[in-house]
Amino acid sequence: MGVLLSTDLSFPVFRRGKVRDVYDLGNQLLIVATDRISAFDCVMPEGIPDKGRILTAVAAYWFAATEDLVPNHFRGNLSWPAALEPQREALGERAVIVEKTRPLPVECVVRGYLAGSGWKEYQTSRSVCGVPLPAGLQLADRLPEPIFTPATKEDEGHDENISFERMAEIVGADLAARLRDLSLALYKRGAELAAQRGILLADTKFEFGLSDAGELILIDEALTPDSSRYWLADSWAPGKNPPSLDKQFLRDYLETLDSWNKQAPAPHLPAEIVEGVRARYLDLAGRFGIKV
Template structure:
């Protein structure tokens, strides 16, 4: 595995922004590199961070490890079938010369499934694109909501608002009826009910830890006819986590994610249509600290 990030990212170790298995080419997402081993996949969560649909040139040290270990925590806690097989990449027939030390803590060996091409989004609070749509039409994905709600209000009940990937790679909100036209209608109903059930379980748990789970997205695959929870789950990259003691509806909330990154980028002379600037050290360290805090508050464990 190679390391090509900024040297100041951490006093002890730099960020890992690129993985490497000799002779293998991964499928790369914004954060994860995915290696195909037949019936199983190796997910390597790098320390890359994205904002405004750009992968930034500066990584966040340990971000991939934090996301991986948080997903493992939720996979263990949730009462649902998932794709995680092992956190030990050495269970796979890795190529000779693989550097296991840089895979440690950031790797998942998972069962390959037939991926369902729908983002299963659940919203418990009115934020993000949901707030934008509500202001325009008092709906989210075709679901009518009560009048008079303000930004970040808690919704009367959690709602299922699916999304699909457009050709540009952006998530595109769709109605449940559209989802039923895109995939099997009975499968759509099962995914909706399962997503809402997982969200309620996770939100109740998080609240006890002093964290509001405002919304999240799940991905599912099929093993035969069985629905399997896949990808990462309930991390700051896939969810909005807010500190309960600072929650005040009526405006945006402080959050356990890349808020510092987005806020800093908004102050820069960057047009969002060209490569973004590198992040300063204080933004990197503050962002890392937020990921660590989310992990430690939710899991009750110290990150090391």
Template sequence: MTNNTNHKSYQFDSSGALLSTDLPLPRRSGKVRDVYDLGDELLIVSTDRISAFDFILPSGIPDKGRLLTSMSKFWFHLLDVRHHLISTDVPTKQLHAAAPELELSPLEGRVMVTKKAQVVPFECVVRGYLEGSGLREYQASGEICGNKLPPGLSQCDRLPQPIFTPATKAEEGHDENVTIGRMIADLGSERALDLRERSLQIYNAACEHAQSKGILIADTKFEFGMVGDDVTLIDEVLTPDSSRFWAADVYQPGKAQPSFDKQFVREWLSTCGWDKQSDPPELPAEIINKTRDKYREAYERISGDVF
């Protein structure tokens, strides 16, 4: 359904999840975020969209966008790193200058006003544990993105030390894992090695904090951009959409771990009869609610705040 008073600006589903925004500014949209050009700055709106198996689903997860924004804000402020976040306040003046009658309440808690950056065309992925595409690559070759690993590791084992496994950024479909050599070829040695070092430092600092809250960060992906001559951490950071979070007290290597993300969604879609080729089905209310609860638990445990 759509919001009656703002049908041109916001689209909601029957659960109240915000599926899309259409503000009177230049826009581009990703799987979750709508990004608007404010002139000298960007306005990033985190919707409640959720994707799985390379499809954006017709059902949203209420509050997901607000939880992602709150999580990123927490990490940007905690980490000692140059980042793009300016404010999480709704830019009322700029928006009302473009559309005086625009209702702004749907944006509360889900926006980041950021610096503009020239985006580095690589995902900077750090893995501390063996899972996902890294596990599949290790099982096939004994290494991940050129990082040779000891033989005999099992699913979800902790690695001897965190490894940097970059990926190319795909507009559609899956990102492609590549070696640091590919980054060096594209960006130059100094820039590529600097990004690797920054990524590992941020990951290690985040792991130290998360572990103090009973959370393991299995892996995560960072994005960087250039703001002038400065390397800057951009996009979201260390959220359940960009990271695998596991509860330390139930961690058992050798099998898949319960995670604080869209695991319930993926599992239901894998067993509901959907062929993963046609348009995906609506999610049941139980799956929506369980997923929202997991995102909220991740935020509250890591930040120490009540959402």
């Protein structure tokens, strides 16, 4: 199976992220989801076959499922520039046209369960991003109610968890409140639809931008296995990490490598890890009826 690790299109490069190559089309952007995968802020040498196609299809599904809650930047992949037509067949399932916005410099994280960095922080402070939590919670415990735990969005290095108050200082109190309320509503929608398919949405992150008219818009991706933690409901129990349908499988493998300090360059991935990630992403898409 082939993988697409990079693109070189005849348009100005707007940004190259860890996974997506973004090209400037004027008042719109062309986003190409490659098969790159990152963990601990490092891009792995090997890509995951079909990953870009899966991410694009899953994001499109969630943009459609949440557009009544908040507008999004998705504009489909129909009005392609003529110069791109020769590559349309190769890129069509992994590339989309989106509205250009002014991205806000924060990530909007919602947690419904205690895992990842939230679990580590809870163990030392009994809180997550300044949100106090009850004593006695275990790893993977369901929280009394979902909590909003924002983070900074860094171009280089690690994103940093911050309090809601710090977020309000960055973007303004009114906008911070809108972002919190929208993020919680989006998480609720995602969790409800996932539960119908035997999946728990443990946590996820959203990104937002402002249009030229000042409208708040959901951007980047939404509820994909790259940006979310999905667990199998029938295998969930407090006290241990349940089997997941996201890239936690990759993180768990990397945590076993005493020889890697989580700094670039990232280590090469065995074929069974590559295929394990691919299988989990395809499984998640299939449970939502998303054809890839």
